[in-house]
Amino acid sequence: MAKLFSNEVSDQIKDILKDMINPISILLFVDKACDTCKETKQLLEETAELSDKITLKTLELEDAADELSTYDIKRAPSFVFLDHNGDYRGVKFNGIPAGHEINSFISAILEMSGVEFQFSDDIINRIKSIKEPVDIKVFVTLSCPHCPGAVQTAHRMAMLNSNVKAEMIEAQTFYDLSEKYNVSGVPKIIINETLELVGNQPIEAFLDKLGK
């Protein structure tokens, strides 16, 4: 099977993954009836081969039981990250992280491994003050250069507060969700089902929307 990563991209990613601190696991959920599952699985396998700190486990939706509720998996392809303690920190991707989304995917690997990202103390305190469950959906297209930034911001909030769950949703793969949330422009961010943000907004905009 032809590789998805060219040698050049593969070398670049391998070099970046050298910065990983702790090992991480990726749990991928696939389904036989899914168009993009095979390609997503291949992309994740090729990425996992580039660092011995990444463990990939693939599960068929029909074989998964407890995992579906533990990680709130409703569709395929969908994957979650577990940190070095095996803890789910609310970081999920729905759809293949190709095109521009390769950037949010690689960032999530690094940051889940413990590579620090910088927020001001004020922002960290505001994120930590979230006491109630927050669900963030970030709709993207693979051709959108502004989308990875929005996904990264949402995922960082999840990593900093266990009440926050954040997921990337590839709008064309999950057209039903795009229709449900009236998405025809990306990045579009839906918070707790009803609050909306459009564009690659700074973290302050997410927090303002939440009233934090």
Place this chain on the structure above:
Amino acid sequence: MFNFTIDKTPKKDLSNDKTYDLIVLGGGPAGLNAALYAKRKNLDVIIVANEIGGQLNNTKDVDNYLGFKAVDASRLIEAFQSHVNTFDVPTLTGVYVKEIQKSDNLFVISLSTGETLSSKTIIYTLGGNPRKLGVKGEKEFQSRGVSYCVTCDGPFFKNKVVAVIGGGNSAVDAAIDLAQIAKQVVLIQRSQLRADQSSVLKLQSLPNVQIHLETDVLSFNGQDVLKSLSLYDKHHESTIELDVDGVFVEIGNIPNSDLASEFVLRNDQKEIITNELQETKTKGFYAAGDVTSMPHKQVIIAASQGAIAALQAAIYINKGE
């Protein structure tokens, strides 16, 4: 298939304690070329940008960058970035500049991360944000049919009817790109087309494109999602209701110049006024690219202005002013 833009910037190269020779604000063609030229002049330079690529990110193809023929804009950005990376220029991305201050002849930049950076000189290349039309319904239907980025949102309109508003190069190029995806494209312009003749001829040759000139947009209409546009045909003095699935507003940009206001003069469009050496009213503070009053908003011109600004910054620093 992959648009890889993550920079491997060693954290140790980013320092709050040191004074840089030059901070380049912005990661578009002007900023990247400024950093390249500065580094080759041995300046201690850092790029601070929200996104690498700047406004070029909103473009699909570039046909007029010397040496590249027709090139996908994201490939051009990668080529720029890869060239800059060969000089190991530290790059801080995903951050916003909160404030620029001047203290004891140094510029101090406050970032959204809470960090501050200081530098002897600044090259300000923060481009602009898409200009809104400002008519009824535009805000309400943003990302529910109203879009400002063809590369991002074009895929939603496969085999659908879309309108493009504007008459410059951006609008005409957007309409050409969309014509390959959409069932029908309607270009709406309040006056005449201003785009390059080669693009206009290409647009006119496409069978699924209609062009409405001398036409104003009165409102965006719909319920939950955009359904139609109300237009006013100035030539026939008549109102038209146009059913559409989406609209792309391509009427230029609002310069992102507010952060520089203390250090520069601006025209009534809020564009930064520079001389031919990209100097502003403040010594050591340069501006380049689409944020300036240069009327021709072109990739190659932005890149050239970045080069000029960097060379001038090098002279300023070496003089020890």
